[in-house]
Amino acid sequence: MPCGEYDIGGLDLSDDHYTVEQNLVRNKYRAFDDDGNTVLKGKQKTFALKDEFPFVNADGMEVFTVKAQQIRDYEGExxxxxxxSGDDIVVLKHEYSILEQITGATWKICDVDIDTKLAEITSRKFVGLFRTGLLGNLIPHHYEITDATGDHVGTISGQLSMKDRYDVDIDDASSVPREPVVVAAMVIDAIEGN
Incomplete structure (x- = not known):
């Protein structure tokens, strides 16, 4: 399937850099472009049996939703x-490991129909050990984004802050569907509850 077929209606994420900021109180997110303009806003639905994160563009139009397939599933999809359009675009698959705090978390971005891996987002090893506990959110997190063959695509780098604030940098998206990868980079923090 060509990368263009993974585009999300009403959304343009063609820049190479975005800053994402989490609200201090709850899982509410805002993404900014390099000029400081809001390009995306989203929050976790409360009182839902399955995790659900609806997102709107800068004009307030709903552009996509990320929804868990099962109730509180550790190895979630x-x-x-x-x-x-109502079309499912991609599946974010969390590959849970009991050693995840040491080895790092791994998320696969897969085609929804044929289950082919399009990209992968992996956290830096050992950072998870220090991000747990009372002061865990003060420690910046870091993820690497790679394509299906393991080649570098970009990074997600946390900033030292009381609330989660991080940069999403895409260095080369020629081999991956850009919008779903950028969106996944923005919502994985919410799903993990960092």
């Missing part, structure tokens, strides 16, 4: 659905 989250489907990203285009709000305009």
């Amino acid at each position: 989250y489907v990203l659905t285009d709000a305009q």
Whole structure:
């Protein structure tokens, strides 16, 4: 499937850099472009049996939802659905490991129909050990984004802050569907509850 077929209606994430900021109180997110303009806003639905994160663009139009497929599933699958067409775009698959705090978390971005891996987002090893506990959110997190063959695509780098604030940098998205990868980078923090 060509990368263009993974586009999300009403959303343009063609820049190479975005800053994502989490609200201090709850899982509420805002993404900014390099000029400081809001490009995306989202929050976790409360009182839902399955985790659900609807997102709107800068104009307030709902553009996509990320929804868990099962109730509180450790090795979860989250489907990203285009709000305009109702089509499922990709699946975010969390590969849970009991050693995840040491080895790092791994998320696969897969085609929704044929289950082919399109990209992978992996946290830096050992950082998880220090991000647990009372002061855990003060320690910046770091993820690497790679394509299906393991080649570097970009990074997600946390900033030292009381609330989660991080940079999403895409260095080379020629081999991956850009919008779902950038979106996944933005929502994995919310799903993990960092």
